[in-house]
Amino acid sequence: AEAEDLLEVNNIEVIYNHVILVLKGVSLKVPKGGITALLGGNGAGKTTTLKAISNLLHSERGEVTKGSIQYRGEGVANLSPSDLVDRGVIQVMEGRHCFEHLTVEENLLTGAYTRKDGRGAVDADLDMVYEYFPRLKERRRSQAGYTSGGEQQMCAIGRALMSRPETILLDEPSMGLAPQLVEQIFGIVKRLNEEQGVTFLLAEQNTNVALRFAHYGYILESGRVVMDGPARDLRENPDVKEFYLGMS
Ligand code: ATP
Numbered sequence: 177a178e179a180e181d182l183l184e185v186n187n188i189e190v191i192y193n194h195v196i197l198v199l200k201g202v203s204l205k206v207p208k209g210g211i212t213a214l215l216g217g218n219g220a221g222k223t224t225t226l227k228a229i230s231n232l233l234h235s236e237r238g239e240v241t242k243g244s245i246q247y248r249g250e251g252v253a254n255l256s257p258s259d260l261v262d263r264g265v266i267q268v269m270e271g272r273h274c275f276e277h278l279t280v281e282e283n284l285l286t287g288a289y290t291r292k293d294g295r296g297a298v299d300a301d302l303d304m305v306y307e308y309f310p311r312l313k314e315r316r317r318s319q320a321g322y323t324s325g326g327e328q329q330m331c332a333i334g335r336a337l338m339s340r341p342e343t344i345l346l347d348e349p350s351m352g353l354a355p356q357l358v359e360q361i362f363g364i365v366k367r368l369n370e371e372q373g374v375t376f377l378l379a380e381q382n383t384n385v386a387l388r389f390a391h392y393g394y395i396l397e398s399g400r401v402v403m404d405g406p407a408r409d410l411r412e413n414p415d416v417k418e419f420y421l422g423m424s
Pocket of ligand 1: 192193196198216217218219220221222223224225236237238379381
């Protein structure tokens with residue numbers, strides 16, 4: 177049986193500053209329980225797509241001017257990022273965004289702020305996060321600002337997990353990380369998907385690694401989806417091989 181689509185983006189257009197048309201009709205679907213990758217080069221529109229979904233465009237003077245976005249069949253246009261968290265969708269932004277002056281553990285706990293199920297459940301989830309990211313446990317009393325780039329990326333994902341999300345929108349997890357760490361982080365994403373059932377939509381320039389871990393991919397070029405398919409097919413596609421897999 178086909179998995180239910182949690183998220184549906186239908187033909188959206190995004191304009192920045194009233195004039196700059198950046199997304200020119202993007203459509204995609206994110207099935208429950210899958211890892212879906214949004215691929216493409218610098219400036220293709222990956223981050224803009226994720227921000228459109230989680231309603232983070234306003235602060236950038238961006239606007240969805242056409243099309244619609246639904247999560248579990250409900251339009252998200254009037255939902256704030258925290259409304260979305262309540263519905264199970266959380267975004268991990270590019271560049272990580274931990275609170276530098278808080279410790280790693282304090283950062284993780286800020287991710288649980290919307291929860292109403294009490295300290296016991298939150299502690300259990302902290303243990304769960306530490307099980308996936310043993311490195312964060314070792315560093316739990318360190319100020320986040322003094323941890324490495326890889327640790328900060330782990331901290332940002334861990335913090336998102338603390339809200340018990342159904343879906344994580346993950347922007348460029350490989351950015352600035354050494355290849356070995358990229359492998360490690362993608363390996364954890366895969367385990368979270370398989371063991372905790374977390375659905376992922378991830379934006380990634382590193383086509384190579386993304387297509388090894390994702391189930392399905394969409395390739396964006398200049399604000400349009402130019403190709404999509406099962407990751408296995410995209411990996412074998414001659415155009416993808418020539419234009420994307422050689423790159424990283
Ligand atoms: P990257 O990997 O660099 O983040 P991306 O595929 O995520 O690339 P976007 O960040 O979505 O691409 O950017 C798409 C286009 O929109 C780019 O041409 C970019 O210059 C432009 N853009 C992004 N943010 C703004 C903004 N606030 N105002 C005007 N143009 C913007």
